[in-house]
Amino acid sequence: MKVDYLIIGQGLAGSLLAYELQKAGKSCFVIDNPKQVKASEVAAGVVNPVVFRRLTKSWLIDDLYPQLRKTYAELEKHFEVKLFYPLKIKKVFGNGEADFWQKKWNENNLQDYLEASPDKQPHPFVKAEFGMGTVAESGRVDLKQLVKKMQHQLKQRQLIRLEKLNFEALKLEENQVCYRDICAEKILFCEGHAVSENPFFETLRFRHTKGELLRIKTENYRGNFILNKGMFLMPEGEQLYRLGATYDWDDLSLKTTTQARQELQEKLATVFTDQYLVVDQQAGIRPTAHDRRPVMGLHPQHPQVGIFNGLGSKGAMLGPYFARQFAAFLCGEISELHTEVTINRYFKNQKDG
Numbered sequence: 001m002k003v004d005y006l007i008i009g010q011g012l013a014g015s016l017l018a019y020e021l022q023k024a025g026k027s028c029f030v031i032d033n034p035k036q037v038k039a040s041e042v043a044a045g046v047v048n049p050v051v052f053r054r055l056t057k058s059w060l061i062d063d064l065y066p067q068l069r070k071t072y073a074e075l076e077k078h079f080e081v082k083l084f085y086p087l088k089i090k091k092v093f094g095n096g097e098a099d100f101w102q103k104k105w106n107e108n109n110l111q112d113y114l115e116a117s118p119d120k121q122p123h124p125f126v127k128a129e130f131g132m133g134t135v136a137e138s139g140r141v142d143l144k145q146l147v148k149k150m151q152h153q154l155k156q157r158q159l160i161r162l163e164k165l166n167f168e169a170l171k172l173e174e175n176q177v178c179y180r181d182i183c184a185e186k187i188l189f190c191e192g193h194a195v196s197e198n199p200f201f202e203t204l205r206f207r208h209t210k211g212e213l214l215r216i217k218t219e220n221y222r223g224n225f226i227l228n229k230g231m232f233l234m235p236e237g238e239q240l241y242r243l244g245a246t247y248d249w250d251d252l253s254l255k256t257t258t259q260a261r262q263e264l265q266e267k268l269a270t271v272f273t274d275q276y277l278v279v280d281q282q283a284g285i286r287p288t289a290h291d292r293r294p295v296m297g298l299h300p301q302h303p304q305v306g307i308f309n310g311l312g313s314k315g316a317m318l319g320p321y322f323a324r325q326f327a328a329f330l331c332g333e334i335s336e337l338h339t340e341v342t343i344n345r346y347f348k349n350q351k352d353g
Helices: 012-023 061-079 097-107 143-156 192-197 258-269 312-330 348-352
Strands: 002-008 028-032 084-086 089-092 114-119 132-135 139-141 160-162 170-172 177-179 182-189 209-218 226-228 232-237 240-244 276-286 295-298 305-309
Touching: 002 012, 012 028, 012 061, 012 143, 012 305, 012 312, 061 084, 061 143, 061 312, 097 114, 097 132, 143 160, 192 276, 192 305, 209 258, 209 312, 240 258, 258 276, 276 312, 295 312, 305 312
Parallel strands: 002 028, 002 182, 028 160, 089 226, 182 305
Antiparallel strands: 084 139, 089 132, 114 132, 170 177, 177 182, 209 240, 209 276, 226 232, 232 240, 295 305
């Protein structure tokens, strides 16, 4: 089989890149390891355009937000399924934080995303003595559904193989790369945290993080917003909520822990009074670069080899914009990638020398 691109990994990054390349008229074949737990299968998919700690805009959000709304709307139409759910985020204030919120709302030009006035209305089962700040332009993306629908379509078209890539079977030739019976112009690695075992990218500095989330069922609470106070409580319908998320840089196993469960429940207890039942606990590994920026581009020594990775905890926001940019780069529509995400930041000496 001869295709334009061979994509390795079909999580959020691989799915979005395959979609953008197909939309551009390029042929793709995907190889996905079915035994690897994808971050997108576990992640809550929260879209939050602000950084609460400093109350500033999230990096590049004025560019990211229009693209994510456009891309998810296209995918909803394409797959005939709901993917993006607009949901306000309610940030529980501590003493004095309401004044800080209103001050930064003006100073940091947050009018497009935040409501200026504090929400001082009582909300059942929520402890908010000093009120709450409201993020109006926010929501969640059903990443698991997106990946599932993309895989179903690829299977229907016989454009995916579920197996772990065997690097010994990979052959780089002058103008193409071949893997077993498939040859492509380029191979593009979108393999999440498994990139740390990829021999082409040993010099890249990743600092993956483990995240654990709970799914709970509330007894009476019916909040239709994302509650935030050092954690998030996000509605999924039918009294089910996602509670997350922890960050662990040392334990990169996929085992769920009692410690993470206790941490999340203790944080929830500071602002939440309803009874609930924990119905599930999950762990995933966020693929994260050392500088918390995505990694994308072509290998300087092997131009047939590319990478699109490191979407991290903000993948639902970053993915659509940078998948579109990387596809445009591969198709020759643009000549350079964003300076903060290009793989060249890891190969400066080789490039300059």
